[in-house]
Amino acid sequence: MKKVGVAILGLGVVGGGTYQILTSHREFYRRTQDVDIEVVSVLELNRDRALALGVPEEKIASNIAEVVSDPEVNIVVEVIGGVNAAREFVLAALNAGRTVVTSNKELFCKYSHELERAAKRHNAGLYFEASCVGGVPIIRTLLDGVQANEISSMIGIINGTTNYILTKMYEEGTSYEDCLKEAQRLGYAEADPTADVEGFDAAYKLSILSSLAFHTKVPFAKVFREGITGITKEDIADGRKLGYVVKLLAIGKQSDAGIEVRVHPAFVRMGHPLASVGDSFNAVFVTGDAVGDIMLYGRGAGALPTGSAIVSDIIYAATHSENKYSTFKNTAGADKDVKFVSDFESAYYMRMTVEDRPGILAKISTVFGKHGVSIVELMQKPAPAEGKVRLAIVTHTTREFSVRAAVAKINTFEDVAHVDAVLRVIS
């Protein structure tokens, strides 16, 4: 039976979960995978934490050099997070010919070119399933499950924190601020929630997933990004009335026009498989030219779900001899011949406050008409301010830049009309 020695760098939430899975399942993997996986080394500055997890004292390394020079270490698991130390440690491991398994989305998103080059040069494996959507095997699926397809579209709910907040806002009718506080209290959101609520986390993951789906490097800088901090109770309530639920979506599309990648909140029509993905669950909805629509659903974070992805990568690395690397030109930026679409197409929801007198609606309609924006549905109700009404409008599919131009124009009518919210709509 093949014997594999694993080192774990960092025993935080995910590192702890990984350690726990590997030690409790060792006999199970011997029986079912015909491989004996042993944790032979951990790098964790907080020795007490390591000891509390049951790591024998002699397995606690004191620096990265010790880990990567250990002849018993075949696979190095990086679960430190951040980019500085993590990048240094991962490169050290790859340069020593050790296969690396990482959960670090920011690192892989920003430095995949450098890491892949080092891995190739030293004939080491590089696995990163845990960097995207926790335990859901979306990367394995893109690489080995639907690789027969040209992927035209990928729509994901790939950040658990924001999905938890938006689900609570929908279910309880409470404000963004209150739901964020609740999420922080429960440990679903960090003290500084920026990375989640402003869409950075989702954008890192979308960069990785769309690079794999579209077979070309999709740099983080190309991802259009808008967070959920501006979502109000009114948006959620309007959505409910119109038959939509608000989700933070990560969308990647490829067509003859080019690649579009964007992270933003959107109205998702009830009945769409993504609409019922609630709480901190994640899902990715993929459309391929042969397979049609498929969706993967599960926990996008947490010690054991993310640990599941890491350990599945370890077993995969241990039982497959090829180290496969992406076949797209691996540069820090985008391939030169790839176009990115920023004036993408979508349907839109707009909420505006307008003066309640004849002629205003005509004025607004004229602006929409000039910009080629046509209305599917319109709801009107009294606004809190005297003499004003609120309009909720859903448009046909149109272009992003047309909508922005129309909104800018309407907002010049300061006295009589103001656009309070714009959200994209998925049917």
Place this chain on the structure above:
Amino acid sequence: MKKVGVAILGLGVVGGGTYQILTSHREFYRRTQDVDIEVVSVLELNRDRALALGVPEEKIASNIAEVVSDPEVNIVVEVIGGVNAAREFVLAALNAGRTVVTSNKELFCKYSHELERAAKRHNAGLYFEASCVGGVPIIRTLLDGVQANEISSMIGIINGTTNYILTKMYEEGTSYEDCLKEAQRLGYAEADPTADVEGFDAAYKLSILSSLAFHTKVPFAKVFREGITGITKEDIADGRKLGYVVKLLAIGKQSDAGIEVRVHPAFVRMGHPLASVGDSFNAVFVTGDAVGDIMLYGRGAGALPTGSAIVSDIIYAATHSENKYSTFKNTAGADKDVKFVSDFESAYYMRMTVEDRPGILAKISTVFGKHGVSIVELMQKPAPAEGKVRLAIVTHTTREFSVRAAVAKINTFEDVAHVDAVLRVIS
């Protein structure tokens, strides 16, 4: 670049789809997978069909010996269906050292032991993603995506025909017979629908999937099977009122008590991710000890979705050098030390017609009490027959055999009470 020659046995719906994908995507696979896949041979008795698909005449083989002795053939795709010729052809290919990719669930379910032995002996690969759930990569996920987990439960909607029929019954309130006719008219159901509506198709797939999930051979004969032909408009309507939708489920569970495998219609609570899987879509909901709940969703049948699975297997076989076989003892029947549970646990829905007079409900309750069956919810309404009422009952979790015994006892009260329907319930 690696060159791979493929032979396709049978150019029916799935074979035709596979041929189409391989020929139209050849350049795409050269670019993205670094492999040149060419269809070098087809075996199809209907030469006109092959020619109509664009197969060059010289590639049409006239018998299996010609195919498997062709030195250009590396991978043989079996999409004939049925077990007799298919088994002979697949064995011929494996015995000639050719890797086999098959979509044949009945063949793989019944003869996996024989096929795997032949494959091992001749160092050939054996791939069968397309045998279960069409384009959804559930087998790849079990083998390479969640293999770090001990799987405790798998609940699938894995037959598109029955899901189409049950969805129509729910949406339109029509009868089973009318919906079956409509499904036949649209090509979703065959002229003889037995394999689908009696659950054989789902049971073959469940046998394969639960063998992989539980790392031991789960023979078809161990699968409890009940079809959807007895489902009535009344069951669907009661379900709607109680908050359930009826689905044909394939359930596999493993616990200390043993393995339970069963295919039967069931009430699924609205809000469960499986409840919104409509039309001919399929989904499999898997629970692992680390990953928690994940679900895969997509098209379970059709030329291109199933072709997607076949071509993904071809690419996988072409780009991985190891031929991996199941590690469980590969016999025709179950491993001797494995227990199967037939007295499984579930909640239940029961519909009965009872005489409308005092004391009857007490009599029924007494029977339930004696068998340890306790009631969660009870709905009563007038029955069509004079002096009768209909009861719809949902129970707490109880044992299958207790319910059967209670139902048998109640049905002895012929004059005053009769159980018209029993369905298991998933929350």
